[in-house]
Amino acid sequence: xxxxxxxxxxxxxxxxxxxxxxxxxxxxxxxxxxxxxxxxxxxxxxxxxxxxxxxxxxxxxxxxxxxxxxxxxxxxxxxxxxxxxxxxxxxxxxxxxxxxxxxxxxxxxxxxxxxxxxxxxxxxxxxxxxxxxxxxxxxxxxxxxxxxxxxxxxxxxxxxxxxxxxxxxxxxxxxxxxxxxxxxxxxxxxxxxxxxxxxxxxxxxxxxxxxxxxxxxxxxxxxxxxxxxxxxxxxxxxxxxxxxxxxxxxxxxxxxxxxxxxxxxxxxxxxxxxxxxxxxxxxxxxxxxxxxxxxxxxxxxxxxxxxxxx
Amino acid sequence: xxxxxxxxxxxxxxxxxxxxxxxxxxxxxxxxxxxxxxxxxxxxxxxxxxxxxxxxxxxxxxxxxxxxxxxxxxxxxxxxxxxxxxxxxxxxxxxxxxxxxxxxxxxxxxxxxxxxxxxxxxxxxxxxxxxxxxxxxxxxxxxxxxxxxxxxxxxxxxxxxxxxxxxxxxxxxxxxxxxxxxxxxxxxxxxxxxxxxxxxxxxxxxxxxxxxxxxxxxxxxxxxxxxxxxxxxxxxxxxxxxxxxxxxxxxxx
Numbered sequence: 001x002x003x004x005x006x007x008x009x010x011x012x013x014x015x016x017x018x019x020x021x022x023x024x025x026x027x028x029x030x031x032x033x034x035x036x037x038x039x040x041x042x043x044x045x046x047x048x049x050x051x052x053x054x055x056x057x058x059x060x061x062x063x064x065x066x067x068x069x070x071x072x073x074x075x076x077x078x079x080x081x082x083x084x085x086x087x088x089x090x091x092x093x094x095x096x097x098x099x100x101x102x103x104x105x106x107x108x109x110x111x112x113x114x115x116x117x118x119x120x121x122x123x124x125x126x127x128x129x130x131x132x133x134x135x136x137x138x139x140x141x142x143x144x145x146x147x148x149x150x151x152x153x154x155x156x157x158x159x160x161x162x163x164x165x166x167x168x169x170x171x172x173x174x175x176x177x178x179x180x181x182x183x184x185x186x187x188x189x190x191x192x193x194x195x196x197x198x199x200x201x202x203x204x205x206x207x208x209x210x211x212x213x214x215x216x217x218x219x220x221x222x223x224x225x226x227x228x229x230x231x232x233x234x235x236x237x238x239x240x241x242x243x244x245x246x247x248x249x250x251x252x253x254x255x256x257x258x259x260x261x262x263x264x265x266x267x268x269x270x271x272x273x274x275x276x277x278x279x280x281x282x283x284x285x286x287x288x289x290x291x292x293x294x295x296x297x298x299x300x301x302x303x304x305x306x307x308x309x310x
Numbered sequence: 311x312x313x314x315x316x317x318x319x320x321x322x323x324x325x326x327x328x329x330x331x332x333x334x335x336x337x338x339x340x341x342x343x344x345x346x347x348x349x350x351x352x353x354x355x356x357x358x359x360x361x362x363x364x365x366x367x368x369x370x371x372x373x374x375x376x377x378x379x380x381x382x383x384x385x386x387x388x389x390x391x392x393x394x395x396x397x398x399x400x401x402x403x404x405x406x407x408x409x410x411x412x413x414x415x416x417x418x419x420x421x422x423x424x425x426x427x428x429x430x431x432x433x434x435x436x437x438x439x440x441x442x443x444x445x446x447x448x449x450x451x452x453x454x455x456x457x458x459x460x461x462x463x464x465x466x467x468x469x470x471x472x473x474x475x476x477x478x479x480x481x482x483x484x485x486x487x488x489x490x491x492x493x494x495x496x497x498x499x500x501x502x503x504x505x506x507x508x509x510x511x512x513x514x515x516x517x518x519x520x521x522x523x524x525x526x527x528x529x530x531x532x533x534x535x536x537x538x539x540x541x542x543x544x545x546x547x548x549x550x551x552x553x554x555x556x557x558x559x560x561x562x563x
Contacts, residue, residue, distance in 0.1 A: 014563060015563070049563075052404040053403055053404045053562075054400055054403050054404055054562060054563075055562060055563045056558050056562050056563065073406065074312070074406040074408075075406075076406075077404060077405060077406040078406040080404065082400070082401075082404050084397075084400050086397050088396055088397030088398045088400060089396070089398060090396065090398055091396070092326075092329060093322075093325075097322075097325070100318075101318050101322050102318075102401060103314075103318075104314040104315060104317055104318025105314075105315045105318045105319070105401060105402065105405045105407065106314075106315070106405055106406060107312040107314050107315055107405075107406055107407075108314060109314060147401065
């Protein structure tokens with residue numbers, strides 16, 4: 001495994017006494033899309049802030065591409081592109097100028113061809129001479145992404161990139177994230193839209209109350225912690241669960257019309273379980289009119305995980 | 311040395327000046343011209359010469375100094391305060407730049423602007439009153455040195471301020487009074503003895519005196535002492551800025 005960001009023993013206590021991070025250890029692999037999930041105030045932005053140089057850690061170390069973020073900050077920071085959560089932009093600058101400024105700030109010589117391609121990728125080319133103040137919120141978000149990509153970073157941090165963004169931009173943004181990954185860029189994102197993390201991420205980290213409570217391959221996480229629910233609408237209501245079905249993870253609704261089966265674990269086993277139940281129902285001569293099978297989402301898993309802790 | 315970053319910040323700041331050309335250049339020129347009309351022509355005509363120099367000419371160095379101090383401070387403080395206010399400072403803080411590079415960019419641009427402004431005011435003054443510059447090289451050097459010191463001071467102010475009011479308060483409440491009382495419109499020899507002593511505690515007296523010396527070869531206080539005071543002030547400002555970046559004061563949590 002080739003790691004690109006290594007966080008070890010990281011702690012942060014703000015001057016107010018608030019402990020935003022309590023001993024965080026985390027390793028990000030080169031080239032992956034890592035989604036950091038957590039409720040508001042969990043420490044996501046603090047963690048990203050420390051890695052990017054905006055927040056000073058109280059204890060612990062971070063290396064980026066092998067470079068310590070404090071001792072060797074130049075080498076570490078020049079590899080990172082950051083898209084912050086807030087729409088912080090200059091108002092009176094033109095799009096082209098502000099993106100070129102970012103490139104220079106990160107120590108890269110002028111490269112109009114590259115800036116052009118970044119702007120085109122983000123559908124900003126037509127707006128290159130527009131003052132930022134005249135852009136919509138979604139366009140400003142694109143400008144922030146363009147600024148972060150202007151110096152060709154190896155690692156891109158996206159802090160809530162899709163908050164308050166319309167459907168079209170979200171789709172464009174995820175297309176861009178995929179393209180970047182194909183080029184070998186490592187992407188670390190936080191999002192409130194957990195279905196997006198479910199769709200995009202290779203690995204998921206969950207942070208709550210300043211601690212990383214879980215880091216897992218998305219597929220493994222979904223398999224381990226996911227569950228399948230099947231609801232079977234019966235033709236004739238049942239007074240009680242038949243003895244033949246005892247031992248299965250079954251529940252009968254109060255009106256006796258719906259059987260609910262809940263199976264934890266990977267989807268293949270769960271599907272076999274549902275098929276098995278259907279066969280048994282047929283054998284018992286219990287007729288049914290509808291079957292609805294659903295798989296729990298990452299969101300359910302997340303709510304469950306975070307809920308247990310609070 | 312991240313030369314590209316220095317250039318990016320420097321040009322960004324000068325570009326801001328260019329965009330706001332009217333406020334940046336025209337306003338101080340107009341207000342200085344008014345001073346010359348009122349103090350130089352109208353009142354100055356009735357004043358006796360100070361130490362052999364016509365009153366109109368005598369006030370030129372002080373007036374340049376008045377604008378130079380306030381403009382250096384407001385440019386540099388605004389330059390760093392605005393990104394803090396809008397939140398765009400995140401980019402500078404996350405960039406691979408050192409304190410020195412940040413200063414070269416922000417303060418360098420403020421100094422450039424102040425020096426250009428000083429020279430424009432000098433040229434404007436020349437339209438109203440005749441005078442010569444005895445030590446032109448020293449005059450330019452002084453212009454740069456003083457702009458630099460007060461731009462550094464302005465940078466500190468811009469980091470310290472947490473509102474637009476605070477940004478205004480130092481120039482208005484401290485620097486303008488000190489400049490007016492610092493011998494801009496008079497020689498401190500003209501003050502009663504007690505106030506002459508008090509005036510020596512006013513740092514601006516040393517600046518105006520030394521700057522006037524480069525024009526006319528006369529000084530209220532020893533020129534060497536003035537330069538030493540400027541160097542001490544600049545060293546203090548640099549020390550504070552290094553401390554700011556080391557501790558992250560008001561920049562990094």
